[in-house]
Amino acid sequence: MALLRASFFAAVVALALATPTDRSAPALVVHEHRGQPAKGFVNLGAAPADTELTLRLLLKPNNIEGLTQELLAVSDPSSSRYGQHLSLEQASVVSYVKPTTDAVSAVNAWLSSNEISATPVSPAGDLLEFTVPVSKASSLFDADFSVFGLSGTNTTNIRTLKYSLPSDLTSYVQFVHPMTSFSTPFSKPKISALSAKSGKRDVSDIDPSCADITTPSCVLNEYNIPTTLPPKQSNNVLGVSGFDNEFANFLDLQEFLTDYSDVSPSTSFSVQLLDGKQPQTHAISSADVLSGGSNTQLRSFAGVEASLDIDYTVSIVGEAVQVEFISVGPLNDDNLSGFLDEINFLINSTSRPTVLTTSYGFDEEDVTFPVYEGLCNAYMQLGALGTSLLFASGDGGVAGNDFECTTFVPTGPSSCPWVTSVGSSQAVLENFTKNNFTTIGAFFSSGGFSNYFPAPAYQQAAVSAYVKSLGDEYAGLYNTTGRGFPDVSAEGINFVVVAANTSELVEGTSCSSPVFASVVALLNAELLAANKPVLGFLNPFLYSPAGQAALTDVIGGTNPGCNTNGFNATAGWDPVTGLGTPDYTKLKAALGLS
Ligand SMILES: *[C@@H]1O[C@H](CO)[C@@H](O)[C@H](O)[C@H]1NC(C)=O
Ligand SMILES: *[C@@H]1O[C@H](CO)[C@@H](O)[C@H](O)[C@H]1NC(C)=O
Ligand SMILES: *[C@@H]1O[C@H](CO)[C@@H](O)[C@H](O)[C@H]1NC(C)=O
Ligand SMILES: *[C@@H]1O[C@H](CO)[C@@H](O)[C@H](O)[C@H]1NC(C)=O
Ligand SMILES: *[C@@H]1O[C@H](CO)[C@@H](O)[C@H](O)[C@H]1NC(C)=O
Ligand SMILES: *[C@@H]1O[C@H](CO)[C@@H](O)[C@H](O)[C@H]1NC(C)=O
Ligand SMILES: *[C@@H]1O[C@H](CO)[C@@H](O)[C@H](O)[C@H]1NC(C)=O
Ligand SMILES: *[C@@H]1O[C@H](CO)[C@@H](O)[C@H](O)[C@H]1NC(C)=O
Secondary structure, eight states, X not given: XXXXXXXXXXXXXXXXXXXXXXXXXXXXXXXXXXXXXXXXXXXXXXXXXXXXXXXXXXXXXXXXXXXXXHHHHHHOTTSTTTTOOOOTTTTHHHHHHSOOHHHHHHHHHHHHHTTOOOEEOSTTSOEEEEEEEHHHHHHXXXXXXXXXXXXXXXXXXXXXXXXXXXXXXXXXXXXXXXXXXXXXXOOOOEEOGGGGSOSOOOGGGSOSSSSSXXXXXXXXXXXXXXXXXXXXXXXXXXXXXXXXXXXXXXXXXXXXXXXXXXSOTTOOXXXXXXXXXXXXXXXXXXXXXXXXXXXXXXXXGBOHHHHHHHHHHHHHHTTSSEEEEXXXXXXXXXXXXXXXXXXXXXXTOTTOOSEEEEOOOEEGGGSOHHHHHHXXXXXXXXXXXXXXXXXXXXXXXXXXXXXXXXXXXXXXXXXXXXXXXXXXXXXXXSTTOTTOXXXXXXXXXXXXXXXXXXXXXXXXXXXXXHHHHHTTTTTTTSOTTEEEEOSEEEEOSOEEEEETTEEEEEESHXXXXXXXXXXXXXXXXXXXXXXXXOOOSOHHHHHSHHHHHTEEOOOSOBOOBTTBOOOBOOSSOBTTTBTOEEOHHHHHHHTTOX
């Protein structure tokens, strides 16, 4: 019956093409629309009709509710199935995500009747890719494509403010992208003021707390991370996401380890490349910089973000965990597609990381709900497979990346309920006394409440207690029922890094996510050594009484923005520092490891 119906419509559409006035073709109905382009973008005029667009069409999952229940069953410590992560091999994740046969045949029939052949680009076959010129996409989707330029940059996006689908397909399609979601440049870690003092720093002069300059040893000290580590487990990989032509340099890492860490300078990282525009078959030259999906070793091209992420993962996990730099190139010319590609690549990988840290993000409002929900569902799949996903929460306080905001701006992917969002804290010396510090929230630490996703059950008590404490404060500026973030935090100020053969000091939540992810990767190493499963999706554990007790609550500090003082870091969960910073000894105990 399903197939019959699909081919019936295929025939009708073919006829409609032959005689455009045919009235029996399903009507086009608006699928997504937005009133104006994302902030900062201006319409520069109609997109050239012959520009080729590579579009992704995501079919709706057949049972995402079922997968949500599975994810929670394997990640909630009170569940009898805690730790029994799903597998891809037995197709258990795919079975929830796979679109229905009705959906597949109806959409394929429609595409082929328009002489479009789409390629599935995800393990569940739910993401289809095809390339069409602007002229064809305009008529197919009743869309009006323009070139939108981002003020002050050379970034352009070809987008439409609305698009339609045949009425018989709307219930099958999650999104077509890129159409109405904008791809804004990622925020980058800030080089902090002290960086003017470039050159190697004298470590003996640095306070052992992280109150002065942050080094690996002060992070180990602050979070009780031991220097004696479990042996490396072959199946325990800590993934570090690389985007934006940010390359991690082997010699910079060696220099960093020599100058600032007790880890052997010969400790290195592996590299995984995807979405490169061309295979790297030749020696890399400066002409290759924008080919992406590479990890060029020309030293001057090392990125500060990539260096920071690699320096602090490798120096914290040492030889106990394999760190892998995953460099996502610009094949699909769109940062959101890169996010999706990375996850689909990892879902399908046999050497999937147990932990993935990503210090790139976007403002929720720049991405439409269907697109963001599709991405968030992909994170759910990876979580169900046993990977802990950590994301930096953003560096603009309650403003996100919108400096002209009138209401608070939640950031993604942090506001997706199926990832762990990491904000920043800051150690402050008490009365200038050496190694005597308190920890407060860092002023830039983004946090708040999603306008797209409601607070999931695992955090409802913690988040609603905070919302209640606010009373009428900021009423209308934030969403009282939204998913609250960040979930946790870690030091984020004055990290010394070596990038392109230069020591620099950087700050931002980009510092914090690699630190927290390294703690999780080490805990996984201990769990595996004890023949226990890895942690997987962290949040139900973190918000459980045992998890909360193993974190150090951060009290004090605010995250100003949008002409307000922002939120306060208070006792318990708050939207500046989440539940707090890690305490390795307590986390180990909470996981039943001695
Ligand atoms: C998944 O991996 C298999 C085997 O490595 C490969 O044949 C297949 O093309 C991959 N699928 C996707 C969607 O990448
Ligand atoms: C934009 O491109 C022009 C020409 O390539 C270049 O001179 C200019 O510096 C670029 N502007 C920015 C903000 O990158
Ligand atoms: C993606 O982000 C990078 C880094 O911020 C930016 O340079 C690039 O223009 C963005 N791409 C698009 C298509 O917006
Ligand atoms: C710092 O020193 C001042 C004056 O000596 C004292 O009043 C204050 O209590 C000290 N603060 C802390 C946190 O010890
Ligand atoms: C550290 O500061 C606290 C006050 O915050 C004070 O009570 C304590 O004596 C100080 N410890 C040292 C070692 O200075
Ligand atoms: C608040 O969040 C909920 C989802 O939790 C959403 O349905 C609602 O539209 C949001 N309100 C606003 C004003 O964005
Ligand atoms: C790195 O910098 C040092 C001085 O700071 C210099 O002596 C050395 O030649 C540089 N190495 C490279 C590969 O540029
Ligand atoms: C933050 O704390 C200050 C001082 O206690 C208080 O005046 C302010 O109302 C609080 N703000 C919020 C948003 O809770």
